[in-house]
Amino acid sequence: MSGPVAVLDACALVPIRLATTLLWLAEAGLFRPLWSDQILDEVERNLPKLGVDPDRARRRVQNMRDAFGVETLVDGFEALIDEMACDPKDRHVLAVAVHEQADALVTFNLKDFPDQAASPHAVEILHPDVFLLRLLQQRPADVIAALAASVQDLRRPPETLNDWLAGLTPVVPMFANLAADALGEPPEAVSDVPALVQTDDQAAIASFGEPGDWTNPAQVVFGWYYGLLNDVDLAKWLTYDPAAWGDYARAREHLEGRSPASRVIHAVDAPDRIAFMRFVTEVAATAQVFQTYVTEATFITLIRRDDGTWRVWGLGPALLPAEKILGK
Known part of the structure; x- marks a missing residue:
């Protein structure tokens, strides 16, 4: 199966762990990366700003050139630069994507590539977290296998795949946590429609564990x-900071038509302190969700207190790194 063609902006190649992850997946054939001399020059200039020795930065970029060769290095796009309608300093990046008819441009600088600049050329502008999640959703077993094989080669220092993913959470927390969640038994590729199975209410409740066990994050959710x-006082009692939630009207509105999935995701960077659960759109009166990777979802974030019980900390479409949740 051939993967998408994606231009990697310099900002996606500067964070070393993220860049390495992207290049591992590219080497495994999960997508075809593209860049230009101008993009790589920008990477080389910016790595020293993160404390990388200039000679090491130069070697890293040269290794990228050598590993991926001329098929990845794009030229002949210069005539398109002035035609691009995005931020002037980023026009060369979009021109590369347009010239090569790329499927995506992977960048943190989403605001610099407005939809009106990219959509006429059928180029999708994607945050690295979203791009990696797409790969994970489409080919979960291949993504996990590629990362696991590459991490095994690490020697200075050696790391487990969990260690590697935990280190990714500051830049791509959604991908890091959902990839870690898939380590046990990576599922097959899934459709965009959640797979549901009918069940009675008692069975649905039982799937969350012993009722009233507040040491179980699923039962807390x-x-x-x-x-x-039904009982806002109970919701407040199970909330980490009730004052921040007001009258809970926004939470009710946000979760209208959704139900909790049956799987707890423990944060890869703080598994004993933080957990997540996904809420997905209901398609049946009583149903349990088995689909694992749904990008159109809402997540409940929970924090474990010192007494061993869990409380709801946040609600939203994203997973945050532990350092932001715990305030470290």
């Missing part, structure tokens, strides 16, 4: 969600 709909 179930209780909190019940309280949100």
Whole structure:
């Protein structure tokens, strides 16, 4: 199966762990990367700003050139630069994508590539987290296998795949956490429609563990969600900082038409302190969700307190790194 063609902006190649992850997946054939001399020159200029020795930065960029060769290095796009309608300093990047008819341009600088500049050329502008999530959603077993094989070669220092993914959370927390969640048994590729199975209410409740066990994050979510709909005092009691939630009206509105999935995701960078659960769109009156990778989802974030019980900390479409949740 051939993967997408993606231009990697310099900002996606400067964070070393992220760049290495992208290049590992490219080497495994999960996507075809593209860049230009101008993009690589920018990488080389910016690596020393992160404390990388200039000679080491030069070697790193040269190794990228050598490893991926002329098929990845784009030229002949210069005549298109002035035609691009994005931020002037980034026109050369979009011109590379347009010249090569790339599927995506991977960048942190989303605001510099407005939709009106990219969509006429059928180039999708993607944050690295979203791009990696797409690969994980489409080919989960291949992504996990490629990362696992590459991490095994690390020697200075050696790392487990969990260690590697934990180190990715500051830049791509969604991918890092969902990839770690897939380490046990990576599922097959999934459709965009959640796979649901009918079940009775008692079986659905049982899937969350022993009712009232607040040391179980799934049971806390179930209780909190019940309280949100029926007993706001219970929801407040199961919330880490109730004052921040007001009257909980926005939470109810946000979760309308959604139900909690049955799987707890423990944060790869703080598994004993932080957990997540996904809420997905309901398609049946009583149903349990088995689909693992749904990008169109809402996540509940939970924090484990010193007494061993869990509380709901946040609600939203993203997973955050532990350092932001714990305030470290």
